[in-house]
Amino acid sequence: MNHASTVGQICMAVYRPDPRLLRDQIESLRSQTLEDWRCLIGIDGEDPDALAHVRSCVGDDRRFEIVEFPDNVGFYRNFERILELVPRAAPWVALADQDDRWFDEKLATLTPALAHASLAFCQVVVAAPGQGREGEVTQRRAVGLAADIIDNQVTGSACVFRGELLETALPFPDPTDLAFHDHWLGVCALVSDGVFEEPEPLQVYVQHQGNVIGEERRRSLPGRVVDMVTRARGRSSGALSYLSDHRWGWRVNMARRLLSHPSAVRGDDAAVLRAFSRGRISTALIRIVAKAVAVRDAPPARAVGLILGSLRSPRPRAGSVVQVVD
Incomplete structure (x- = not known):
């Protein structure tokens, strides 16, 4: 990235976005009370429509940088290659999905926790498009290494982590059909200085038919x-x-x-x-x-x-x- 490397970095993965949801998400980034950050938006494969939508949403805000990757590799590898572009001097990194909405205080609330933990995550409000903040609130917990390997507790779009964690996390492990970037980052954080759990929701996690993963409900x-x-x-x-x-x-x-x-x-x-x-x-x-x-x-x-x-x-x-x- 050409931006200063000593500020926080937001990494957003984009693939065939819903223009309205994408605009809502980018506006929620702009509304953050913590304003000193840069955002790298990685489009997963050549897509003129997606590129036009992103450019329209970003406008002339120089905090955003857009990269249209030539090939489509899926969310796991797309997040990996976006993170590879993050300056190692970045004090913190946040992951963003293309269709959520962050609360204004999300970054200002989570980043101070990185003084004593490698990764911090918040709860999210699971809601349908247009539902606002009315919805089910997740109950994710910070657990030990073995428990998190068994059952991931870290939602990628709800986490912020130290930039130095990328020294351990990159490159990502060989994937399987059920490989998830946030699971890996959470495990990396647990073998470092641990994970901090913010009990309050700090974003809306929008659920719709186009979700790649979605928020998993507990099942029997x-x-x-x-x-x-x-x-x-x-x-x-x-x-x-x-x-x-x-x-x-x-x-x-x-x-x-x-x-x-x-x-x-x-x-x-x-x-x-x-x-x-x-x-x-x-x-x-x-x-x-x-x-x-x-x-x-x-x-x-x-x-x-x-x-x-x-x-x-x-x-x-x-x-x-x-x-x-x-």
């Missing part, structure tokens, strides 16, 4: 099984293989990626990561997962699903490198 074990079978339908491998390769495999990839940089891992975190990195069920893994469930930091349904997935080793995708660190 039968509900998760149905979801897993649905995802696996039509594939040559069965539901259990899909669970191993993608849901369990994603956790394995994160653990292996962190252990490949031992300086980023301290204390008991190494033992947790080793249990996941081995890629197969073990007494250590069962003990770690059972403890997270027992203290109610991880949902039993997700824990059972991962243990089932660990009954076989995930198959790496073509071109990925398998590295087990003991």
Whole structure:
């Protein structure tokens, strides 16, 4: 980026945006009471309409920089390449979706927490387009490393993190079908100086049919099984293989990626990561997962699903490198 590297950086990923929602989001950034920031908007693939919409919303505000990437790589890799453009001297980085609305005080509330935590996140109001601030408020919690690996608590668009965290986070781990950039950033923060949870909502998380992910509701074990079978339908491998390769495999990839940089891992975190990195069920893994469930930091349904997935080793995708660190 050509802007000063010593101010906070907002990274927004854009793909076929709804013009009205995009304008609402960009206006909510402009309304932040903390005004000293720059925003990098990365368009995922050549898209003249999206580029025109973004330019129209941004106008002559020099705090915004637009990058139209030539190829479409999906939200995971798009956020990765946007973050690669962030100056390493940036004191903080915030992620933004193209269709949410931030409360005016969001950045001013979250950034002070980075004095004692690597990442801070807030709750969000889950609402339909045009619903305003009336909606369900999430109850995400700051939990320990094992529990967060099992069940992600960090919503990317609701978090702010130290710029220095990118030294650990980039490049991202090899993805699976169920790889999420915010999950990875939360895990990286937990092996550093931890995560801070702001109990109040500081943005509207707009839910609509075009959401790539959306805010996940808690589901029962039968509900998760149905979801897993649905995802696996039509594939040559069965539901259990899909669970191993993608849901369990994603956790394995994160653990292996962190252990490949031992300086980023301290204390008991190494033992947790080793249990996941081995890629197969073990007494250590069962003990770690059972403890997270027992203290109610991880949902039993997700824990059972991962243990089932660990009954076989995930198959790496073509071109990925398998590295087990003991």
